[in-house]
Amino acid sequence: MGVDRLRAANPNCVWVSITPATTGGPIADLPAFDLLAQARSGLMGITGEAVGQPSKVGAPVADVVTVFTGHGLLADSSLVYGAALDATLRRRCSSQP
Numbered sequence: 001m002g003v004d005r006l007r008a009a010n011p012n013c014v015w016v017s018i019t020p021a022t023t024g025g026p027i028a029d030l031p032a033f034d035l036l037a038q039a040r041s042g043l044m045g046i047t048g049e050a051v052g053q054p055s056k057v058g059a060p061v062a063d064v065v066t067v068f069t070g071h072g073l074l075a076d077s078s079l080v081y082g083a084a085l086d087a088t089l090r091r092r093c094s095s096q097p
Contacts, residue, residue: 012091014084037062 003015027040038044038056048055 014087014091016084016087034060034062 006013006015030036035056038047038061039054041062043061044054044056047057
C-alpha cells in the first residue's frame with residue numbers, strides 16, 4: 001500500500017505518515033516499537049525500583065503518544081486526527097487535491 005495506490009482508488013483520501021524518527025537522522029533506519037522508544041528516550045531509567053535495572057512503563061506510552069502527536073515526538077502537538085481533519089478542510093477550502 002502507499003499514497004499513490006490509495007489516491008488512485010480514492011483521490012480524496014488523506015495520508016498521515018508516522019515515522020519513528022526523523023527521516024534522515026542516525027536512527028532513521030533502525031527498528032522502532034514502544035519498548036525501544038521507552039529505552040532510547042531514557043524513560044525506562046526512571047521507572048521501577050530506585051535500585052535495580054530499568055523497567056518498562058506499564059502502558060505503551062510511546063505508541064499512545066505517537067497516535068496523539070502524529071509522528072511520535074512531543075515537539076509537534078498536532079493530533080493525527082487533527083492533522084487529517086486540517087488537511088481535509090484545507091483541501092475543501094482551496095480546492096487542491
